[in-house]
Amino acid sequence: MSEPRIDAQRFLSRLDAFALIGATPKGGVNRQALSPEDRRARRLLAELGQARGFSVGQDAIANLFIRREGKDNSRPPFLIGSHLDSQLTGGRFDGALGTLAAFEVLEALEDAGVETPFPVEAVAWTNEEGSHYQPGCMGSMAFASGSIPQLWTTLRGHDGSLFADELQATLEALPQAAMRPLGFPIAAYLELHIEQGPSLESENIPIGIVEGIQGTRWLEVEITGQSAHAGTTALALRRDAMAAAVRGLGSLYAEIMPCDARARFTVGKLVLEPGAVNAIPEKVAFTIDLRHPESAVLDRLETLIRNTFAEAAAGGGCASTLRRIFDMPPTVFSPLLLERLNEAADSLGLASKSMLSGAFHDALFVNRVAPTAMIFVPCRDGLSHNEAEYVEPDQAVAGARMLLASTLKALENR
Amino acid sequence: MSEPRIDAQRFLSRLDAFALIGATPKGGVNRQALSPEDRRARRLLAELGQARGFSVGQDAIANLFIRREGKDNSRPPFLIGSHLDSQLTGGRFDGALGTLAAFEVLEALEDAGVETPFPVEAVAWTNEEGSHYQPGCMGSMAFASGSIPQLWTTLRGHDGSLFADELQATLEALPQAAMRPLGFPIAAYLELHIEQGPSLESENIPIGIVEGIQGTRWLEVEITGQSAHAGTTALALRRDAMAAAVRGLGSLYAEIMPCDARARFTVGKLVLEPGAVNAIPEKVAFTIDLRHPESAVLDRLETLIRNTFAEAAAGGGCASTLRRIFDMPPTVFSPLLLERLNEAADSLGLASKSMLSGAFHDALFVNRVAPTAMIFVPCRDGLSHNEAEYVEPDQAVAGARMLLASTLKALENR
Incomplete structure (x- = not known):
């Protein structure tokens, strides 16, 4: 076993590869939840996971889980991730950054042969954006409540498609995925995301430690x-x-x-x-x-x-x-988990600041059932939900390193 | 020959009869220009005219003219009138009042056996409202310029109908009407209209003498x-x-x-x-x-x-x-014609005030080619372009009497 480390080249190439799925002429992505493009992205992540020997699962709302086993696999897993769906004219990093960084953390642990005390799973939540079907954050919302609201079964998207049909087709498009119970117990949840605002960039700080959501x-x-x-x-x-x-x-x-x-x-x-x-x-x-x-x-x-x-x-x-x-009342993330994030930033020598999220995230809902926290990285001009959305490669990698270090810090005391 | 006078009962019954054409459940009218309802209203007016021995004509833009001959029929006619088309949820008086009062003036002259020095014609201008096809005041605009803009030939209405087709069908629906040249010379033009604002009502004045349009x-x-x-x-x-x-x-x-x-x-x-x-x-x-x-x-x-x-x-x-x-620059109506209007109001013992029109009217365009003026009567609460639009019968009749007296005053010196 060696010290686990993020493989910057591998991680950045992955970001590029996923950005091709639903790529728009202006350099953004259109990868709406449960669309053919979304299914391609999910399949690619599942295949990458299988190639590394991780197990692949999905639940009734099509949240996708890539699981790396730990020492005691009967204990609830430590969950890290974000989402793969996008706005209609969305950016390459919103969601994909956190999901692929989570997968990179699994690979880094695997490369280094680290045995974690219990499993670590990367998750891609379904329909965070709400750009295809309303509301957004369906996956994390259903996960947190343990059920799918009856109302959603008759929902139609902006294109007239029936949510229930596309959900079914999305599930069937991933036959290799084991069926997981909706809302299975988890130890904690960490999400890396772009800030979607300009404050980190304007203060030249690479890491935001997100204490809650306004x-x-x-x-x-x-x-x-x-x-x-x-x-x-x-x-x-x-x-x-x-x-x-x-x-x-x-x-x-x-x-x-x-x-x-x-x-x-x-x-x-x-x-x-x-x-x-x-x-x-x-x-x-x-x-x-x-x-x-x-x-x-x-x-x-x-x-x-x-x-x-x-x-x-x-x-x-x-x-x-x-x-x-x-x-949506203010959300306060787990103080204990936030301590680990601060320790992780210090250990990496990365400048950080505590901040609030102005936007919703899946973490808002997951926070209802487990200790949760978020990490932000800067994005250019604070631009998001926009094809011009951009994150400097160094800052994307710093975010992934921070996610890895935070995960390790959080697992240390378990 | 006796003194010509407005037949109040006949005039008010006519207003009621025309209000049935395109009547809405809430007591208004939906009689959009060149629609089947508009054609019915035009046909009724033409038939009423023919029944009194007046001649009926229309021009290329479907302006409808009812002509009562005078002494020298080679001279340009004295024109009075307004429009018969309405808003989609319009009132019973906007346009119809002035058009039917003009026809009533012809009948009053006929009843009294008055020989005017030259012909008097009642006109119903096409598409004043612009509610079916944009722009409004098409009929008076084309009359004043003597031509139909090329652009209008490809116009479509809010219902997808082609303006040129409906114009043609409207013209064909009145085969008894002689074809008149577009923009034939006229001696002058007078238009009676509801104020479409609250000022006459609030000051309790029955007649507005309209000096211009802002x-x-x-x-x-x-x-x-x-x-x-x-x-x-x-x-x-x-x-x-x-x-x-x-x-x-x-x-x-x-x-x-x-x-x-x-x-x-x-x-x-x-x-x-x-x-x-x-x-x-x-x-x-x-x-x-x-x-x-x-x-x-x-x-x-x-x-x-x-x-x-x-x-x-x-x-x-x-x-x-x-x-x-x-x-649309401010319009100033004919000072000479306005003098006759003031004399007419005085002769009738009707209180009047000079005022400006806040709204457009066909008179605005006709004013470009002949001396023009307008008469306003109050409408309840200033309400117009509304199914609840209402004019007190006495005030409608006073307006018709004013139109008749003004016409006679204007003809006196010719």
Whole structure:
């Protein structure tokens, strides 16, 4: 047995090989969950695993597991991984980096002949992106709850395909995989991912130690006034829903994020009715994506938003409603596991910083059933969900080294 | 020969009869230009005209003319009228009121045996609303220019129908109508219309004497930033196109209309890209409907708008463009004709006020080739382009009396 080490060339070549599966002309990937491209990527990972003598399994939601046995194989495995599916015009690293780094960790352990106290498994979760079927994180969500929601069985994708059919076909496309129970016990979970934001890059820090995921609420605001002719209706007689929305939004853009660096306030969808150039809008419906690491602050901001629009609407002869359409409380990762991550970064001499994730990840759901933590690496310009997404090879390798070292640190005391 | 007078019962029954053609369950009408319903309304008007011995004609764009001969029939006719087409969920009075009042004027002249110095014709212009085929005011526009733009021959309606086909079928559906040259000379044009705004009603004045139509510019503003993840991107790193748009709009809503009672500023269409709840908008494209009776003020406001968005965009790391997509300069109606309208209102003892039209009308185009003016009557709550559009019977009749008296005053000195 030697000291296990990441084989940088092998790992980077793997990233290149997987980037060819569903490659887009602009250098990104379109590898939607349960698509033929997704199946090819899963098959390639399974074959690579079999070639190294690892066992391959999948569960009822098509989460894919590559297992390297340890000393006591009756104990729950240590799980590392991410996802292989992508956005429609996604990047090469979102998901693939963490999945292939996890597989590289298995190979590094195998190369070095390390006997771990219990099994280590690499996982590729199903449909993290939610770009083919909604919602995202289906695989980790079903794993954490131990069941597949009845609702999903009738789901259709943006292309009209039936989720249940494509799930079945995806499972059948991997006949060599043993069937694993959905939500089998695990010892812990570690996920390496690109930051999908610009903070590590801008501070020139190679490793982010992710302490949790900020809470997210999606709000839907509707402001209702009265449609009238744009040319004939004087100001005093207008009940312009758009003017009221702008008044409210103006004060919220000026207050929320400027006053709290940890808050995120985004209006990403807006629809005007009737939607004609020369008609005063009768209705404006828009979404607010609101995030913060503290539940109490989310509550306070939601109240502020509700009151702001109620006041802006009333001031313009309009009415407003606010509806919470999605609510994900803040996630706090395992402090013990985070200690191991800090030790690992120190042992590698890699600069790191503790941070929160602004985006969802499979780790959010897995954290409900086992100690979980995440590692971030920088991506260029913070760009993600974009074909131009890019990670420097050195930084990708540093992430894989960090995943390996963290896994070893975590296993040390077990 | 007796004093000609409006037959209120006949006129109101006609309004009811035409309201049945394309009637909607909510009491409005859906009588889109060149549709089967429009053809039925045209046929009914033609038949009513023929029954009174008037001659019926149409031109190449299907403008419909009902002609009552005068003393010298070689002279250009005096034209009165409006349109019979409606919005998809339109009201019973918008267009029909003026068209049927014009026909009632012909009948009143006929009943009284008045010999006018030259012919008087009632006109129903084609496709004023633009609800079936864009643009609106096709009939009066083609009449004023004397030709049909080549572009229109390949136009399709919102229902996929080809404008040229439906125009042909509409013309063929009225075989009894003589073919008139497009844009034949006329002596003058008078149009009665509902105000489509609340000012007459709120001041309790039955007659508006319309001195002109305010100028209209349609501007298209695009603000371009960068899309990024709503959860991961801190304020300093955002280039949020929507936040920039709201900053600019906020100051324009607060400045333009509150500072100038004659200005109109409306944002009726807005599209966000990529348009996902959790994506910072990369692009906001919206329209501005800007109106004012003075060209110089429109110029000044357009510059203000351009500068405001340029500044708001630059302040948020975005860029802005502004494009003028439509420009209709202010229209000034014939001062001589307006004098006759004032005399007519006085002679009838009807309170009136001089006003501007905020909306377009066929009169805008006809004004380019002959002395033109308009008469407004109040409509309930200023509501129009709405199935609930309503005009009090007394006020509809007052409008018809005003049209008759104005026609007689205008003919007196010819």
